Amino acid sequence: MGHKVIVFGVDGLMMPLVKKFAAEGELPHISRMLSEGAATELLPYISAWGDVNWAAFLSGQAPGTSWRGQALPADYARTRPLLKRLEESGLRAALVHFPESVASPAPHFTLSPYWSAAAPSPYTFAAPAIFTTDRQRLDVPPKPRQQTLGWPPSSPLAYHDKGLWQPLEREVNGEYRLTIRSPHGDNVTLSLDIDTLTLRSAHGGVTLVQGAWSDWLALGEVAQGGKARFWLAHVTPYIELIQSEVTFPQRIARDSVLAQMLFEDLGPFYSQWAVKASPDEALLASTFQDAEHQSLWLADSALRLTHQHGYSLWAGVHHLIDESHHLCLGQYDPDSPFYDPQQAARYEAVIRECYKILDRSLGRIINGMDKETTLFLASDHGAVPNHFMCDIQRYLAKHGLVALDNQGQIIRSQSLVYLKDERGGLEIYINLQGREPDGTVPLADYACLQARLLHLLRNWHIEHNGKVHHAVAWALRKEDAASAGYWGEYAGDVLFTYDSGFVWGTSASGEDICPVVAPGANHGPQKPTARTAHTSNYGVLLAFGAGIRRGYYHDHHHHGPYRMADPGATIAWLLGVKRDTLDGSVMQALLAPDETDI
Structure with missing residues (x-):
């Protein structure tokens, strides 16, 4: 089948916490990658956020070549990034939930490009929501913030706000009604029989189980084949349930036939969840379950597209860990002005669980990949606490x-x-x-x-x-x-x-x-080398499998750092394509001796 590369991207993953949780025995699959593969930290470019650095990573080119701006891909034909060089060699890449600032025209495959604009995503019928009979939750206005963090100022992202609260209304017949609201067309109304815990649409029904996600429920033609599932949080003293994001299966991918095959095997794909990854959230368990399902979906799609459908490169990005860093590092890291040793363990536990979810997804890939596959676990940056x-x-x-x-x-x-x-x-x-x-x-x-x-x-x-x-x-x-x-x-x-x-x-x-007036952590505005005793703004690369040196750690303090454009050049080397238009350097130290240049 030929050499294949899987890039399992993780927004915000940082080496200090990888090493910490691996040493605690919590990350068996990542520990295997460390012991049987090669690893290093990656120096991000400014701004140290995903849009700039994933574009550099996958193109093999520095921002001066690869990056015009968020959601503005560079000229694919003129700059000739890694994907263009693959195309010229008759190879194809699959990008799943990867930033839309990377150009990936046919013959490459894209599914659910990461949507960053303030306008509603064209791939999403309805955002996730929480339905409740608790009027206090619905009627209390939100408190205005003293500060708003993020760039651009008109659309800040640093708080990872979620929680679209909606009313669950009681009907005359005793059933309850909820309405899934869409910015793209008609809404969908469902009925809930609380005695049988059955939720019905015009196209079927599902049974709810407290503390777990339901089966998928079809929403009909108005959602163009989109489906939702539900997580029952409470029945008493008030009823509360979470609705998943609903995506358009016919719009979400370039090749709708191939996408439908993935959906039939793996279920619908969604890009976001309803509840923040914070210990202060009562419904946090729903996010752990929802995010793990998405992470495993990504892992399974990587194996299918590379091993069954002939794609030489798969790249996707999972965002749970970055969210936990933004929301928890400010109370976990002693360097933070908001650190409280009596509360730190709560926040550390959330971060640890997010890393364990990632580890299980890496195990899925490792157990399914063949001997001609190279696996990269990579991140675009880390984070440090705000002051x-x-x-x-x-x-x-x-x-x-x-x-x-x-x-x-x-x-x-x-x-x-x-x-x-x-x-x-x-x-x-x-x-x-x-x-x-x-x-x-x-x-x-x-x-x-x-x-x-x-x-x-x-x-x-x-x-x-x-x-x-x-x-x-x-x-x-x-x-x-x-x-x-x-x-x-x-x-x-x-x-x-x-x-x-x-x-x-x-x-x-x-x-x-x-x-700052509230705890938090950031990466984008800060120097790429920012770090504390517990956290770091450097990105991560763990390489494992075909062509990779075993048991090697490239310490940037002693040998100098690799940069974000270098993995793209290294992928080009592994797949045997020309790299004369790439700015990055092949990471020779991470390659097996018989794979390096002479």
Whole structure:
């Protein structure tokens, strides 16, 4: 069947916790990968978030070549990334729930590209929801936040908000009614017989079992074949049940026939769950079950598509661990200002369970792969606890470089500089006359304004508890940013990264820099090398199987780090395709002796 590579991507996976839980005996399959394969940490690019780094990983190219912006794939034919080189060699890749910023035209297969926009996903009929008869839950308005973290400011993601609460209404006949609401068309109403715990649609019914997911229930033509399942949480003192995400089976993949074969074997695919991965959530068990089903679905699809359908490369991304880091590291890591030793074990237990779910999925792949398969367990970044919030827009406005409206949004025609929502929040663009539609800065002032930006960024600081903390770790002119992997027409005129513990956001009280008011952890804005004694912003690569050196750990402190573009070049080497258009280097130290260049 030929050499195959499976890239099981895990958003946010970090080596300190891999090693910790493996040493505790909790990760038998990952421990096997460590002992019988090769491993290393990977240095992310800025922004240290998935969109930039998965694009670099799978293309084998640095962001200057591979990344135009979130949901804006680079020119596939011009840049000739790894997938193009596969196509030229007659090979195909399958991308399952992989970021949509990676171009993957035919003959490659895509299913449920990761949707990051604020608009409803075109692949989703209905988001997951929680139905309840508890009016207190439904009627109490949410508390306004003092701070909102994330980039872009208009669509923050750092809190991983979920919990779409909906009413469960009692009918005259004693049954209950719930309505699955869709942004794409008509809603679907179901009836619940609480005596028999039976939930019915016009197309069938399922029986509910408390604390477990039901069978899948067809929702009919309005959902275009979509199905939902349900998790019964409570019957008394109030009724509460969770509805899964409902996806469109005919829209979710490029090849609907192949996708239908997967759905018949593995069940529907969904991208998100209803309850946050936090010990503060009463219905957390539903997320563990839901996320594990998705993780195993990914693992099974990797084996089927590579071993039965002729795909030479499979790549997908699972997001549970990243979510647990955002929500739990702020109370787990002693470096966090919110650390409480009396509560830390609760948060550690949630993170550990997420890693154990991952380990069971890796076991599924290891037990099913043949001797011609290489398995990569990989991540795009890690995370470290938050200490301070930074509002770059307000900081630049304070110094007269940006004009903001009453909602805090930039007025481009009155601003000397600006940031782009899709570019990750670490690149500043000069509003240059002749280049920008509403340019305000003469070309003669360009270099002077670059210098002013560097001065402002390098001197942005906060005095806290008697110490001065500088917000920015480093800042570079565009012409110097090749050292960070950036070049070309899309790069900002000044690039920078925040120091460890600083996170992008906005504050209701108007500060441009201040302590965070709630526990959390982040990765995207911070320098790629950020770390504490317990956490790290580096990504992870564990390699196992065909062509991989046994029992080797590449310590970046002693040998220097591999970067996010290097795995793509290494995959090209393993699959025997040309890599002259790739920026990454083959990770020779991780390969078996007979696989390395002479």
